[in-house]
Amino acid sequence: ELKVEQNPLFLSMQEGKNYTIYCNYSTTSDRLYWYRQDPGKSLESLFVLLSNGAVKQEGRLMASLDTKARLSTLHITAAVHDLSATYFCAVLPYSGGGADGLTFGKGTHLIIQP
């Protein structure tokens, strides 16, 4: 059974600081996703990571993937209040091709204080 663990589950930080959210998964995966969810809202896709060593950046967020360690990180640089949200990592189990349902981590509730 595929398991996805995120840590921390809750993070309060100050504006301007850097921090990293970690996502570990238990079995071989085709690809890994990062989503953002604002309170009472839907999920917004941030990044899709396929291959070992993949790195993607958008603004103050950077995601990376190490398939050998089964680890992905979401790094926040110089945090701003607008980044406050819950961040989920989700894993697509290895299927040899085709889409499948995602297995989600529990989410990291991020609060960025002025």
Place this chain on the structure above:
Amino acid sequence: DAGVIQSPRHEVTEMGQEVTLRCKPISGHDYLFWYRQTMMRGLELLIYFNNNVPIDDSGMPEDRFSAKMPNASFSTLKIQPSEPRDSAVYFCASTRFTGASTDTQYFGPGTRLTVL
């Protein structure tokens, strides 16, 4: 594109009643997913379809839950009879699988279901 459309956005019902949730995927997408989000269990996959055919329904909690996709632009998730523990936010998502690095699942706004 309008994105994934779900209705109703909110549903309050009494225990024992039938509930039907509706989803219209993004045009051209060949996969449709139903997820449920609760505080206790997080986000869980219930069922997904490929080209209107159910592929994996192992996440459907019990026989009270059923899902259909009669055509490429419409799916329903039905709960009959509903119970208080079914209270959750139900998301529909869709994707068009190409194998590209940009393939992702697009989520609808969700239906917040409260069963009294």
